[in-house]
Amino acid sequence: MLEHLRYADGALHLLDQRVLPLEERWIVCESPAEVARAITDMVVRGAPAIGVAAAYGMAMAAAQGLDLEKTRALLLASRPTAVNLRWALERLAACSAERMLEEALEIHREDVAINRAIGEAGAELLPDGAQVYHHCNTGTLATGGWGTALGIIRSAHARGKLRQVWVGETRPYLQGARLTAYELLVESIPCALVTDSTAASLMASGRVDAVLVGCDRVAANGDTANKIGTLGLAVLAKHFGVPFYVAMPLSTLDARCPDGSQIPIELRGAEEVRGYRDTLWAPPVEVHNPAFDVTPAALITGWVTERGLWSPTAG
Amino acid sequence: MLEHLRYADGALHLLDQRVLPLEERWIVCESPAEVARAITDMVVRGAPAIGVAAAYGMAMAAAQGLDLEKTRALLLASRPTAVNLRWALERLAACSAERMLEEALEIHREDVAINRAIGEAGAELLPDGAQVYHHCNTGTLATGGWGTALGIIRSAHARGKLRQVWVGETRPYLQGARLTAYELLVESIPCALVTDSTAASLMASGRVDAVLVGCDRVAANGDTANKIGTLGLAVLAKHFGVPFYVAMPLSTLDARCPDGSQIPIELRGAEEVRGYRDTLWAPPVEVHNPAFDVTPAALITGWVTERGLWSPTAG
Numbered sequence: 072m073l074e075h076l077r078y079a080d081g082a083l084h085l086l087d088q089r090v091l092p093l094e095e096r097w098i099v100c101e102s103p104a105e106v107a108r109a110i111t112d113m114v115v116r117g118a119p120a121i122g123v124a125a126a127y128g129m130a131m132a133a134a135q136g137l138d139l140e141k142t143r144a145l146l147l148a149s150r151p152t153a154v155n156l157r158w159a160l161e162r163l164a165a166c167s168a169e170r171m172l173e174e175a176l177e178i179h180r181e182d183v184a185i186n187r188a189i190g191e192a193g194a195e196l197l198p199d200g201a202q203v204y205h206h207c208n209t210g211t212l213a214t215g216g217w218g219t220a221l222g223i224i225r226s227a228h229a230r231g232k233l234r235q236v237w238v239g240e241t242r243p244y245l246q247g248a249r250l251t252a253y254e255l256l257v258e259s260i261p262c263a264l265v266t267d268s269t270a271a272s273l274m275a276s277g278r279v280d281a282v283l284v285g286c287d288r289v290a291a292n293g294d295t296a297n298k299i300g301t302l303g304l305a306v307l308a309k310h311f312g313v314p315f316y317v318a319m320p321l322s323t324l325d326a327r328c329p330d331g332s333q334i335p336i337e338l339r340g341a342e343e344v345r346g347y348r349d350t351l352w353a354p355p356v357e358v359h360n361p362a363f364d365v366t367p368a369a370l371i372t373g374w375v376t377e378r379g380l381w382s383p384t385a386g
Numbered sequence: 387m388l389e390h391l392r393y394a395d396g397a398l399h400l401l402d403q404r405v406l407p408l409e410e411r412w413i414v415c416e417s418p419a420e421v422a423r424a425i426t427d428m429v430v431r432g433a434p435a436i437g438v439a440a441a442y443g444m445a446m447a448a449a450q451g452l453d454l455e456k457t458r459a460l461l462l463a464s465r466p467t468a469v470n471l472r473w474a475l476e477r478l479a480a481c482s483a484e485r486m487l488e489e490a491l492e493i494h495r496e497d498v499a500i501n502r503a504i505g506e507a508g509a510e511l512l513p514d515g516a517q518v519y520h521h522c523n524t525g526t527l528a529t530g531g532w533g534t535a536l537g538i539i540r541s542a543h544a545r546g547k548l549r550q551v552w553v554g555e556t557r558p559y560l561q562g563a564r565l566t567a568y569e570l571l572v573e574s575i576p577c578a579l580v581t582d583s584t585a586a587s588l589m590a591s592g593r594v595d596a597v598l599v600g601c602d603r604v605a606a607n608g609d610t611a612n613k614i615g616t617l618g619l620a621v622l623a624k625h626f627g628v629p630f631y632v633a634m635p636l637s638t639l640d641a642r643c644p645d646g647s648q649i650p651i652e653l654r655g656a657e658e659v660r661g662y663r664d665t666l667w668a669p670p671v672e673v674h675n676p677a678f679d680v681t682p683a684a685l686i687t688g689w690v691t692e693r694g695l696w697s698p699t700a701g
Binding site for chain 2: 345365
């Protein structure tokens with residue numbers, strides 16, 4: 072399996088997702104502040120992966136004898152939307168300083184096992200010869216390993232059920248074009264890259280049997296925050312009668328959050344939309360760049376968890 | 387008014403839309419073959435603008451004593467979806483060789499007048515303080531001048547009715563980010579650039595009073611081919627109860643085409659999606675890149691023409 076996040080010699084080593092797939096550069100974080108910075112800057116991204124990274128950040132603070140409460144606050148503030156960050160930090164807060172590294176390693180191992188269980192449960196739901204549409208990156212790179220929505224794709228491919236993955240490029244940060252396409256290409260899973268605007272015509276022409284997405288935070292009523300564009304895909308799926316599944320580790324469920332209106336949505340900078348890295352194509356116009364949107368529960372066919380399908384009414 | 391297309395000294399001068407807004411480079415086409423190439427390569431794009439350019443290409447063929455039938459076929463094949471190309475070439479075919487330049491100039495002048503009439507008719511439909519969502523580029527650069535959907539925006543702004551334009555960036559070719567943002571910025575029309583995936587969350591939060599798009603070909607039943615992403619916007623607008631208007635010069639109506647299934651959809655190259663110009667971000671994965679999609683008539687609130695609202699039942 073592709074490796075992108077490992078704790079070694081007291082430091083967190085991260086495969087820099089800002090420059091993949093054209094460069095494979097590792098960033099070494101030697102302090103919790105460096106871990107928080109790597110999360111904010113999206114060296115590591117994806118709700119489960121930032122939970123794992125934050126756990127290692129706490130373990131580092133414990134090993135270095137830093138103020139644990141301050142470190143927790145610093146890591147919690149690194150990105151606002153994904154609840155896994157808070158969940159991981161709360162698990163660590165319940166440990167003694169001596170046990171923190173062990174707990175972080177356990178969270179990491181657990182996450183891979185959870186993803187494999189989600190993969191198996193989701194693969195069951197797909198028809199033979201399935202064509203699926205996938206948004207953003209929810210794979211190994213977004214998690215401790217294997218992936219959530221992309222874990223379902225991996226599991227379906229392993230069972231020989233998968234005909235095609237439509238890879239939505241996911242502007243502005245291009246997680247689909249850069250990271251999902253890279254993961255699928257490495258494993259020879261049949262796929263084609265499309266712009267986000269192409270989803271409607273694919274669904275209209277019957278070439279999508281299911282939409283698969285991950286999530287950053289799910290409210291108690293099932294409203295789901297995920298990468299910007301998810302809401303639009305859910306509306307399209309409803310219109311065209313295509314099942315819309317959210318792959319959701321139970322750690323992404325925020326039982327304290329009653330509904331989607333309570334989920335903070337991160338607004339990011341203009342430069343992500345005006346161009347790509349050093350390449351600029353737009354004039355210096357104002358930009359509105361929310362990183363996430365909220366999909367109402369009513370538009371979601373099912374939430375696939377490590378314990379099978381969850382639903383807000385049953386939950 | 388911004389100038390981007392002029393016929394002078396027997397040549398067609400085109401502001402190169404591939405490199406706007408960061409570079410203002412003019413391309414001079416001295417033969418109809420060069421005009422056809424400029425259309426194919428998208429030096430000039432937008433259904434009305436390529437109709438005008440093709441008309442000048444025919445005038446050039448007449449002036450140079452070239453085979454008019456061969457030239458017509460060459461220009462007609464330069465791009466497949468927009469019907470304005472065929473319409474302009476048929477108008478020229480009905481002229482004597484001596485009259486062709488005059489007819490091309492007339493088509494160009496007429497197009498500006500048509501756009502102004504569309505602008506006035508469309509501005510009537512918007513509420514005061516309107517926030518509108520616009521896709522692709524339908525402005526001066528896409529037409530002989532003023533613009534179709536962007537003409538409505540210009541007219542509404544001139545009347546003081548316009549609060550905000552959400553400029554959809556329009557991947558892969560970024561006509562919104564590059565061209566529409568540029569036109570609006572030049573004229574100080576209030577706007578913000580967004581990724582195409584942001585439209586749903588804007589509509590969900592009540593920040594869109596109307597969606598305005600252009601069109602490349604409208605079938606007799608009202609099915610409308612336009613830039614990829616239009617269909618998705620129409621589905622979203624229906625879902626969120628937002629009016630969805632197509633700005634349509636009557637020359638874009640293809641009465642010979644019964645419905646959308648008969649409209650040819652251009653598939654373009656992978657390189658447009660794998661990156662932007664010389665900047666590559668995706669691995670060498672397969673790409674599916676249709677340049678247009680077809681929106682069924684039932685999703686469209688109204689077609690705004692130079693003679694007011696058109697509808698397929700009345701038409």
